[in-house]
Amino acid sequence: MTRMKTIALAISTIGLLGATAPVFAGEVDELKAALKKLTERLEQLETQQKAQATTVAQVAAKAAAPAPVPANVVTAGDLPGSFKVPGTDTSLKIYGYVQADATYDLKGTFSDRESNDWASFISAQPLDKTADGKRKNQLYATARTSRIGLETSTPTESGKLHTKIEADFNAPNDYSGETLTNSQLFRLRHAYGELGNFLVGQTWSNFADLGSYVDSVDYNGPGTVPFVRQAQVRYTLPLNAGTKLALSVENPQAVAQNSPATTSFDRTPDFVANLTTTGNWGHFSVRGVAQQYRNDAHTKQGWGLGAGGSLKFGQDTLVAQINGGNGIGRYTLNSVGQRAVDDGNEIHLWKAVGGHIGYTHVWSPTVRSNLIGAYTKFSGDNYLEGLTDVNKKITEAFVNTFWTVAKNTDVGLEYAYGKRTTFAGDDGTQSRINATVRYNLF
Template structure:
């Protein structure tokens, strides 16, 4: 019962009591009638209220708009600052497709674990079945690459990181026959702080600025393609000159034994000076070959540089060699050391290359390249008639930047190896590449 009904009931009770007095009987009846009308009106209003729709809920307050994210340029070239941090981030890479057409002679293991690009040191001999085949085509996108670089400001200076990978790992058996798969491969993974570098990258013995500009993925075999874990310290001498020393992961191999192992790191040093004219670099490598029976120390030396001879012409050149230089030159990868039963013999290797780059226009350039490698050793080493005595390589190519981030290249490559038995393995190849940079 509502409060109004309670009040009306109370008044009715009062009226009934008062009705016992005859003087007020008429007035009480009038009061009772008025109260009954009031009660009927209240009930009518309550019924209308119950039938009326519920009032709409008040709209919720709108959520505050998120704060705007401002992206600014980072400290690295083509980088951005990660919002909310003091880290600069750069993403880079490209999609690349390569093609080779061998007019005669080609390694038959391309689809599995073989190297599809040029390696003249292992070119099939002309008299072999692989060396006599003609007209062989191969295409791949396995050199496509992706990388990330960062630089973070700190109290001790910028802290840098780099991680880079491609798909040029040895493929699983039958991979291209079934799924066209290629395995992801780590190239670089290192950090820098101050003058120290720790992680995997090019060996300190490498001089990347004197590498030739080739369409072929390997280029010439006189270059150092070793990427490996290392601890490197670089000491600036002045604004354009530095000295870098490093201890690096060893991977020695002595032919003639299956027990090669490593005890000490490879030690490298490199002196570099640069200017508007080009650069000059001198390097050295000390390593040790070891197996269960014997050990032998090895030393390699290298000198290379580049020279800007005109506005449109640049020369790169390099000479490297040593006793047991081994994997620090592609051509001597498997011709470095040999276990003879009483000790370890070292191959002496000397190799060099020269490359001339001419820019016909801002978007078109051509390269003329030549390389030569020679091996020598004691009588026991040179009596192995199936190993190389000398290697000649030559390339001529043209690159065209079709658009801002798109480049194509075409190349003719010649190579010949000659063994100590005077057998020859000759390469005649057309190389092509198509590259699309991410940015």
């Protein structure tokens, strides 16, 4: 029973007493007046009590609520290592590194490093019998692989918008390179946006399986991998936990060599499919590409297939990849120069198959080593194999160690071997020591 109900009952009792005992009518009236004042006072106290409770609740709620963030204050963003751009809901991440590389060729290398690829490119290694192939003990050093990149993430009504733009300085430069000031040309690597399941822009081809690439000091590594970044439209369909199917249409560049009185051109895009599954054990990927070789006179359909994956053994990792096809061309680095040939009557496609295997052993949290082997083989019809100056097979091997000497600072040392053999039986042999020092920005 509440206090007010008790008072009401007391008033009713007094009223009854007044009705049955008039002799006390005066006293009862006084008592009624006193109770009325008491009731009014109690009502006033209850009103004040409710007001105080409301005030306390408001103060507590205000104290619990986070203070508004001023528009010019930088806060953590949605991407790892990112921050919110003040005054926006966009998260920005800056990344990259300063890198210095050095190569020491014990045997055979190009004399011109400024307009040619300075990293391992065994498919074009100078033949041992040539002047470049006979040279020994050549040193080259550069910082041209230093890299800078930006990533953003912005919430939209259609999901998160993710963008990326990345560049380095590793473009051929025969004007102001080593000859003058070691200036290097800035070049685009990645520039794309992702919204929902769609990606549009330039990045690694959908045919690439980055998870099965090796850990090499050499900038290129073995030539058995797709090493192409190109403009594309890609749709990625998640199938279940850890499995996805990516379909893409990509910029074509299917040039047929030795095309007499004709001009190669591209009419249709390259079509690529990639099915990948991942788990705590590692990953597995299967891929396919269809492309068209075309010039003013002839057309030929090319294709390529690939499979790759990784397996984890505690801290160690085993990676492997195999790619091949009829006219696979630039979708395997070693076959970039052996795609297709037009003899004037038809287009002939080179068949190529190549694979690599790499094992990473972790000695400690700061030291790891890699052992890598790779092999590529070419074949074709009688016309193609009659071109004796082209490659029949390529063998590659790398052994290296990386050491994290301080925070954000890695040093790598590697021995790289490579050999190409032509259909004429001539060899081009690389024997090289690679070294690198990388300082990550963050």
